[in-house]
Amino acid sequence: MKILSTKQLREADQFTIDNKPIASISLMERASTSCTEWIEKMFSKNHSFSIFCGIGNNGGDGLAIARVLSQKRFRVRVFIIGEIAKATNDFQINYNRIPRHKFEIQKIQKPSDFPRLIENELIIDAIYGSGLNKPVEGLQKDVIQKINEQLNKVISIDIPSGLFGEDNSENDLETIIQADYTLTFQQPKLSFLLSDFGQKAGNWHIMDIGLSEDFIEKAETKFQLLTQEIIQNKIRSREKFSHKGTYGQALIIAGSLGKMGASVLSTKAALRSGAGLVTAFVPKCGYEIIQITNPEAMSELSSEENFLAGDLSWENYSAIGIGPGIIKEIKTMQLIEHLFQNYSGPLVLDADALNIISEYDSLFAKIPENSILTPHPKEFDRLFGKSISAFARLNMQIEQAKKLKCYIILKGTYTSICDPDGMLYFNNTGNSGMAKGGSGDVLTGLLTGLLAQGYSTKDACHIGVWIHGLAGDFATQKKNQITMTAMDLIESLTDAFDKTKSDFPPPYPNG
Secondary structure, X not given: OEOOOHHHHHHHHHHHHHHOOOOHHHHHHHHXXXXXXXXXXXXXXXXXXXXXXXXXXXXXXXXXXXXXXXXXXXXXXXXXXXXXXXXXXXXXXXXXXXXXXXXXXXXXXXXXXXXXOOOOEEEEEEOOOOOOOOOOOHHHHHHHHHHHHOOOOEEEEOOOOOOOOXXXXXXXXXXXXXXXXXXXXXXXXXXXHOXXXXXXXXXXXXXXXXXXXXXXXXXXXXXXXXXXXHHHOOOOOOOOOOOHHHHOEEEEEOXXXXXXXXXXXXXXHHHHOOOXXXXXXXXXXXXXXXXXXXXXXXXXXXXXXXXXXXXXXXXXXXXXXXXXXXXXXXXXXXXXXXXXXXXXOOEEEOHHHHHXXXXXXXXXXXXXXXXXXXXXXXXXXXXXXXXXOHHHHHXXXXXXXXXXXXXXXXXXXXXXXXXXXXXXEEOOOOOHHHOOOOHHHHHHHHXXXXXXXXXXXXHHHHHHHHHHHHHHHHHHHHOOOOOOOHHHHHXXXXXXXXXXXXXXXXXXXXX
16 A cells, blocks of 8 residues: 655545546545544444534534534534634535534634533544644644643544654654544555654544545555555465475574573574474574474574584575574674675574674675665664654665665564665554564564575565564464563464465365
8 A cells, every 4th residue: 555645645635626526525525424434333422522623624624524423413512723714615615514503613712712521522633634844833732732631532534633744853742632543534644654753643544535546556655555465465375296395494593692582483483484494503502492492493503602603504595584682792793794705595684683783884885685684773773873753764764775785674563664676665563562572583583484485585574574463463362462472473473374365275175
């Protein structure tokens, strides 16, 4: 799914109006109908609504929603911030459509006009839309801050008032509505996906309002949202006459004294990915641990007792993942350097492998093309320098992926995957229960196992990140976000693959 800029979405609106053809007021009516249908499914008539409207088209959406909710016998109050005489034409039309005897309309002219809200009252925020480009000031700022002080749930229409659609680096968190739900029109906004301001959108839902599919298809953007349809078309079924050699051999280089759990987790994930053979390269102190916990895997031993070092023959491996649980020893750095110089296949670089690279310019320059780098934000900053905002970090991710000719997976709530062409894909599976040690180790093993099977680097990134997040979603159903662990992720990989790839053949197809 494409993520369009606010400018492109305005152009899509106008293109739809000009070519459907449909009047802008009719498009607004369509949007309000979609929103009220969602609200009706979510909330009973025990709830009432206070709708706060600005005098732009977003306020016009709010007025239309108020009218339709009233027709559906919900209790509604409307509060208008601004001079109606200066309102947009579509606002005026919707204002004149309101049956005056049906519900209360008040004007907020000063902060003390803010209403008292009852316990079951829901707030609908329709003050500002996505066209805003400077922080909110004056009375509107006061109203936004008053809304944020309330304990009532807040539903924002299209975008939380005060939030910019893309770059919020010069915005002020205190002048933005904190929504519990955002009903956004047609496509998600980029700012919803970024870590510094995205929480303002709460749980967001896309309302299809029928904007021109032709316009959206032709619109150029470097940002996309992964969908299940994209992923399930990439996952291959197993061939009947295949064997373990068909699905490649993965090597996991991980672990050190006190951190062998990282090796255990990444090796298990590689085994669960479908790879034909998996080998774990571990320090001598980890030999029994890896053999007992992963009997299906083979093992190679480091020349050192407690950390990774030594020479290894790389040519037998279809893909290699390195980094989980290793430590920053000079001999480990030399191992990575030797790997870079002598291995021509795809690499997955994670954790301390990335931290070691960040400390040696000579290593940074030798990162093999087409490798996958999987930093979390702090590791990313160590590699490429600190960014002033999540939006700036996103642009840095694009710049560095193109420069290194590598894939960079920036882990987070909406993990972003940037390819060497500068296309960036957001993932929307997963949850905060995965914010625990070991989750990244699972991803490293999963990615390495997929690469070993011959998936393209791009497809391995997309499948791996999607399945990893979806496994986290299944794990929360079996446990919960507090108690789930990285091992629960691994145990849920089967559910994630089954859910994503719906055409898996049944067992005993000839029986």
